[in-house]
Amino acid sequence: MGELAVPADALWGAQTQRAIENFKISGQPMPRTFIRALALIKAAAARANAELGLLSTRKAVAIETAAQAIAAGEHDSAFPVDVFQTGSGTSSNMNANEVIATLAARAGTPVHANDDVNLGQSSNDAIPSALQVAAALAARERLLPALDGLRVAIATRAAELETTVKTGRTHLMDAMPLTLGQEFATWASQLKAARERLNETLVRVQALPLGGTAIGTGINAHPQFAQFVCKALAELTHVPFLPADNLFVGIAAKDECVELSGQLKALACALMKIANDLRWMNSGPLAGLGEVELPALQPGSSIMPGKVNPVIPEAVAMVAAQMIGNDVAITVAGQSGNFQLNVMLPLIARNLIESIELPSNALPALATCIAGLRVRTDRLQQALAKNPILVTALNPVIGYELGAKIAKAAYASGRPIIDVAREMTTLSQAELQALLDPLALTRGGIRAGVGGGG
Numbered sequence: 001m002g003e004l005a006v007p008a009d010a011l012w013g014a015q016t017q018r019a020i021e022n023f024k025i026s027g028q029p030m031p032r033t034f035i036r037a038l039a040l041i042k043a044a045a046a047r048a049n050a051e052l053g054l055l056s057t058r059k060a061v062a063i064e065t066a067a068q069a070i071a072a073g074e075h076d077s078a079f080p081v082d083v084f085q086t087g088s089g090t091s092s093n094m095n096a097n098e099v100i101a102t103l104a105a106r107a108g109t110p111v112h113a114n115d116d117v118n119l120g121q122s123s124n125d126a127i128p129s130a131l132q133v134a135a136a137l138a139a140r141e142r143l144l145p146a147l148d149g150l151r152v153a154i155a156t157r158a159a160e161l162e163t164t165v166k167t168g169r170t171h172l173m174d175a176m177p178l179t180l181g182q183e184f185a186t187w188a189s190q191l192k193a194a195r196e197r198l199n200e201t202l203v204r205v206q207a208l209p210l211g212g213t214a215i216g217t218g219i220n221a222h223p224q225f226a227q228f229v230c231k232a233l234a235e236l237t238h239v240p241f242l243p244a245d246n247l248f249v250g251i252a253a254k255d256e257c258v259e260l261s262g263q264l265k266a267l268a269c270a271l272m273k274i275a276n277d278l279r280w281m282n283s284g285p286l287a288g289l290g291e292v293e294l295p296a297l298q299p300g301s302s303i304m305p306g307k308v309n310p311v312i313p314e315a316v317a318m319v320a321a322q323m324i325g326n327d328v329a330i331t332v333a334g335q336s337g338n339f340q341l342n343v344m345l346p347l348i349a350r351n352l353i354e355s356i357e358l359p360s361n362a363l364p365a366l367a368t369c370i371a372g373l374r375v376r377t378d379r380l381q382q383a384l385a386k387n388p389i390l391v392t393a394l395n396p397v398i399g400y401e402l403g404a405k406i407a408k409a410a411y412a413s414g415r416p417i418i419d420v421a422r423e424m425t426t427l428s429q430a431e432l433q434a435l436l437d438p439l440a441l442t443r444g445g446i447r448a449g450v451g452g453g454g
Helices: 014-022 032-051 057-071 090-106 113-117 123-160 180-205 225-237 247-252 255-282 311-334 345-372 377-385 388-398 400-413 417-424 429-435
Strands: 165-170 173-179
Touching: 014 090, 032 057, 032 090, 032 123, 032 225, 032 345, 057 090, 057 113, 090 113, 090 123, 123 180, 123 225, 123 247, 123 255, 123 345, 165 180, 165 377, 173 180, 173 388, 180 255, 255 311, 255 345, 311 345, 388 400, 388 417, 388 429, 400 417, 417 429
Parallel strands: none
Antiparallel strands: 165 173
16 A cells, blocks of 8 residues: 555554544544453453463563553553544554554564464454453443442432422322332432343343454464453453354344443433432422422522522433433444444444443432432422322222312312311311321322211
8 A cells, every 4th residue: 555654653553544544534532441441352362372372472471561551541642543433443453453562562572463463363353342341341340330329329318218208290290299218219229220231231241252353253263262362351350251152243243232232221211310300309499399409519600690500410411311322323333234244343332432431420420419419398398288189098088079179179279188178078187187198198008097978
């Protein structure tokens, strides 16, 4: 392809330079999390090839040392290739190979980018494996702990508020009462289920197509390379990576990544619900629901003095929206496996990593927000006392039709339901108080021990 000028101080070589010049598209390099994963694969491959007798100990140590430095973030500026590049990620693979070879040579051990650093590999198995490793490490090291932290914060508040009763809402309209503890526990249960789903999917994400080389046949790789490199990678990361049962699948398709993105989308839906529930509950403070007061973090308006907005739930809602959008692109990219190779690997890597890292950053802020919110029990009690839907508890005693008349009368007059029911039924005050006890109503079932009707 002719001569090419490479900056004298660059760690990369000609193939990387061509990619820099060819793909001036987004200005976004591959995520640092992905570069770390790719470097760890190069380190593991060198160790495996040495154990298999295919690479001298000296070269293997030089490659692994250089790769570990890259993984540690010491040479991030040496990876400028755009996300929107060749669909196989070959440019990023050669970027890593060239930088590692240069670092090794500068340290006194000449190695060849293709023959040594890339030994037993192809871009077609190294890149899909790198995006799987990146996703698994980011999820296990950052997302799952952040998810646990948020769930614990919510569960703690749920326990504190297990007897704090409020008006429930369906269709955004008044419904039967529940406790704030029950409402918060619903969120915690959603997050627990999301974590379980993520854990199940990560097992499949950790099955790598390394050793499949160009199309899955394993051409130019030692028959035991897949086993040895996954063992080395597990030693380096403390995550149980294993060879995929079918090496063709992880090269031709990225179904496990589409599945992981789907689980992240489900998490995004839970986060969107939590964020929006908090925004509604915090609305006001005078003209809205005003059920809770979120911590005041910053002024909410450049023109309205004293205004404070629910900024953390809003940020989390935007994170959730981005995760859902990323999933759409990953789904399209996952379909782009033509014959023996998926050709949208860099896009999958970029979006999947972002969908893991964004909530990893946002969830601790949401946990702090929930831990610091104040419950406005006066507002809860005011709404609860005038909630005509409490008449539902009288249905087994007075019937639906009379209950509807009582509810309409209470709505029209703005009076507490117990007062209207006392006038329109033969039930005593004591019976009505037992039937309409808000806390008792949060426990479901039929109120026993009362009679009468009318």
